[in-house]
Amino acid sequence: MSEPRDRILARLRRKGKGRAGGIGRSGVALSNRCPKDLVGEFQRRAEAMHAQVYRVERSGWTHLLERLCREKAISNLLYGPDGPLGGEIREASRQRQGLPDLVGFVQEIEVCREQLFFEIEAAVTSVRAGVAATGTLILWPTPAEPRSMSLVPPIHFAVLDAGAIHSSFADVVEKKGWNRCMPTNALLISGPSKTADIEQTLTHGMHGPTELVILVLTQATI
Amino acid sequence: MHQDAEFRKGVREAIGDPRIRRTFRARMDLLMAKRRSAFPDPEEWDDLRRAATGIRADNISRLPELLEQLEKNCTRNGIRVHWAETADDANQTVLEIMRGHDALQLIKGKSMVSEEMGLNGYLAARGIDCLESDLGEFIVQLAGERPSHIIAPAIHKDRAQVARLFKENFPDVSYTEDIKILTGDARRLLRRKFLEAPVGLTGVNFAVAETGTLCLVENEGNGRLCTTMPKVHIAVMGIEKVVEKLSDIPPLLDILVRSATGQSITTYFNMISSPRRRDERDGPEEVHLVLLDNGRSRICQDRELDATLRCIRCGACMNHCPVYSRLGGHAYPGTIPGPIGALLEPQIAGLDRLGMLPTASTLCGACSEVCPVGIPIPELLNRLRAEGVKRDPEGIAGSGSRRRFREALVWRLWQLIFSRPQIYCVAVFFATRVPAVLPRLFGPWIRSRSLPIPAEKNLHDICLKRGVEHE
Numbered sequence: 001m002s003e004p005r006d007r008i009l010a011r012l013r014r015k016g017k018g019r020a021g022g023i024g025r026s027g028v029a030l031s032n033r034c035p036k037d038l039v040g041e042f043q044r045r046a047e048a049m050h051a052q053v054y055r056v057e058r059s060g061w062t063h064l065l066e067r068l069c070r071e072k073a074i075s076n077l078l079y080g081p082d083g084p085l086g087g088e089i090r091e092a093s094r095q096r097q098g099l100p101d102l103v104g105f106v107q108e109i110e111v112c113r114e115q116l117f118f119e120i121e122a123a124v125t126s127v128r129a130g131v132a133a134t135g136t137l138i139l140w141p142t143p144a145e146p147r148s149m150s151l152v153p154p155i156h157f158a159v160l161d162a163g164a165i166h167s168s169f170a171d172v173v174e175k176k177g178w179n180r181c182m183p184t185n186a187l188l189i190s191g192p193s194k195t196a197d198i199e200q201t202l203t204h205g206m207h208g209p210t211e212l213v214i215l216v217l218t219q220a221t222i
Numbered sequence: 223m224h225q226d227a228e229f230r231k232g233v234r235e236a237i238g239d240p241r242i243r244r245t246f247r248a249r250m251d252l253l254m255a256k257r258r259s260a261f262p263d264p265e266e267w268d269d270l271r272r273a274a275t276g277i278r279a280d281n282i283s284r285l286p287e288l289l290e291q292l293e294k295n296c297t298r299n300g301i302r303v304h305w306a307e308t309a310d311d312a313n314q315t316v317l318e319i320m321r322g323h324d325a326l327q328l329i330k331g332k333s334m335v336s337e338e339m340g341l342n343g344y345l346a347a348r349g350i351d352c353l354e355s356d357l358g359e360f361i362v363q364l365a366g367e368r369p370s371h372i373i374a375p376a377i378h379k380d381r382a383q384v385a386r387l388f389k390e391n392f393p394d395v396s397y398t399e400d401i402k403i404l405t406g407d408a409r410r411l412l413r414r415k416f417l418e419a420p421v422g423l424t425g426v427n428f429a430v431a432e433t434g435t436l437c438l439v440e441n442e443g444n445g446r447l448c449t450t451m452p453k454v455h456i457a458v459m460g461i462e463k464v465v466e467k468l469s470d471i472p473p474l475l476d477i478l479v480r481s482a483t484g485q486s487i488t489t490y491f492n493m494i495s496s497p498r499r500r501d502e503r504d505g506p507e508e509v510h511l512v513l514l515d516n517g518r519s520r521i522c523q524d525r526e527l528d529a530t531l532r533c534i535r536c537g538a539c540m541n542h543c544p545v546y547s548r549l550g551g552h553a554y555p556g557t558i559p560g561p562i563g564a565l566l567e568p569q570i571a572g573l574d575r576l577g578m579l580p581t582a583s584t585l586c587g588a589c590s591e592v593c594p595v596g597i598p599i600p601e602l603l604n605r606l607r608a609e610g611v612k613r614d615p616e617g618i619a620g621s622g623s624r625r626r627f628r629e630a631l632v633w634r635l636w637q638l639i640f641s642r643p644q645i646y647c648v649a650v651f652f653a654t655r656v657p658a659v660l661p662r663l664f665g666p667w668i669r670s671r672s673l674p675i676p677a678e679k680n681l682h683d684i685c686l687k688r689g690v691e692h693e
Contacts, residue, residue: 005293008513015523023275026273049486105503107503109451117414136487147446148451148504173469173472179468184494184495184497184505185493185494186495187493188487189490191489193442195357195405195441196483197356197374198381198384200249201401203405205406205409206441207443208489208490
């Protein structure tokens with residue numbers, strides 16, 4: 001036990017003068033806005049945060065990724081070969097050769113950081129959940145899809161299952177029991193990186209990605 | 223009273239500078255409008271504020287147990303926890319961690335606690351280079367200044383000033399006043415620094431006791447880079463930032479962001495629960511959490527003033543303050559300007575040093591109206607004013623230090639006049655008929671204002687003459 005710790009705690013336990021605040025937890029039920037059209041609300045909010053959102057049927061998302069990479073003139077794409085999207089991306093690349101050069105995040109950051117910072121043009125990652133109320137993506141980076149993939153390359157393609165969109169952040173935390181299983185790093189991402197530090201003028205692409213492109217995978221409609 | 227004179231000098235300079243008034247008026251108007259549009263439904267605002275106030279009041283009332291729980295869970299997760307009683311202790315802890323890694327470079331995310339510690343100066347004096355990576359902080363660091371606003375540190379600068387700073391400090395950069403290009407320049411200048419720095423340091427917006435999680439709110443991504451790229455991440459936080467449950471976070475994050483900038487959410491909300499695990503390919507190998515007291519445990523002992531510690535640093539109080547919007551942040555001594563600074567800083571530094579700050583308020587109540595955690599700032603400022611002139615051995619440090627014999631005498635006289643009708647009548651008679659006595663009495667008041675000329679007949683006389691009955 002460190003001495004400063006004990007002294008600080010002892011001081012905190014000594015309640016002195018003044019009137020008691022008497023304020024406790026309110027028990028107020030916060031309105032949990034739950035829109036009927038979660039995907040629509042998510043898209044509206046995410047676009048308001050300057051993300052680009054595309055809805056695409058599950059079977060066709062790699063085609064869309066190819067088209068977007070072509071339109072944005074991307075020459076290489078970072079992906080997680082062992083991640084949930086790895087197989088489909090490799091397969092698409094093998095079959096049609098429409099994707100840019102694929103770079104797998106397979107080494108420790110210390111080895112590949114120069115390439116990550118100065119060569120990689122875009123990265124594609126999976127997304128754990130979405131939040132409709134704010135157009136937010138929730139990522140729990142994994143060894144297969146490390147956290148710097150959604151942070152360093154100028155363009156981030158995020159692949160989100162429409163069924164994983166929840167109404168609010170509070171809803172996700174509660175329903176998924178986050179308090180029992182927090183990962184090393186959990187991230188909420190809403191739009192591309194930005195700043196308004198000069199004359200309060202909004203500018204995108206400060207230190208993180210300049211573009212956030214969200215592919216929302218929907219079920220095929222019959 | 224040396225600090226008082228300094229403060230007054232700063233205030234006079236700020237008021238006399240038309241650029242400050244123009245800039246802050248425009249910036250504060252915009253921030254107020256954004257906040258207003260972020261809370262369109264007053265009922266929802268009330269509910270959200272009541273919930274946030276309840277959570278923070280509960281957190282503060284249980285600080286010792288929550289801090290112990292936070293320490294236990296962080297330690298279990300592999301985060302090393304350090305306790306610091308003073309700013310100097312915290313600086314020393316950071317220095318020891320740096321030296322343990324032979325590190326001579328520190329890259330920083332925005333942290334007001336590190337400003338409170340004076341960390342940059344402390345480390346610079348010991349040969350360690352600190353680099354601010356938040357754009358606003360980067361700008362004020364280049365200018366050799368301190369932040370003028372807790373959310374937007376360079377809010378006092380315009381694009382031309384930033385352009386000149388960049389040109390002076392980086393001759394290779396072409397001069398431009400285009401904000402997009404300036405931002406791009408900053409991105410490029412800082413990019414390699416994130417790769418080179420062995421240690422990254424950030425603040426903490428909330429620390430969750432039940433999971434041992436450190437939460438950071440930001441838009442730029444520099445906070446994420448500082449907590450991802452360097453081998454070591456040091457987080458510094460005031461002990462009041464702890465919250466009990468993870469479910470406390472969504473409402474607090476919601477009200478913090480909307481109050482601060484009117485956004486519905488920031489670009490990034492970064493929740494860190496441990497250093498890099500064995501199978502992970504990035505992230506820091508060590509995470510350190512420095513818990514800073516620096517007077518907070520003393521504030522916590524007072525069951526009225528402990529409300530100060532509920533603050534979640536949104537800055538809404540300064541955006542709405544008529545005093546701050548005229549002075550800007552640099553006129554305030556201490557780290558945090560505006561109403562919450564006027565309340566917090568004297569409690570940390572002592573009323574003998576910063577006791578003038580509570581007087582820099584009109585007590586209009588705009589701050590408490592917009593405070594997302596219901597801190598009754600004007601009431602507490604009044605309490606500090608009273609503590610300043612009342613000697614109380616158990617009170618705040620420096621209590622009674624502002625008591626002046628002449629002022630005390632004037633108030634005694636005032637009390638005497640207003641509690642005795644005969645004396646009151648005589649005083650009013652002389653004040654209205656012999657105005658020559660007034661200028662000297664009103665001395666300090668009329669230095670920058672015109673003297674109020676009392677009418678010959680006061681309201682009482684007129685009412686009596688008109689036959690208005692006493693109630």
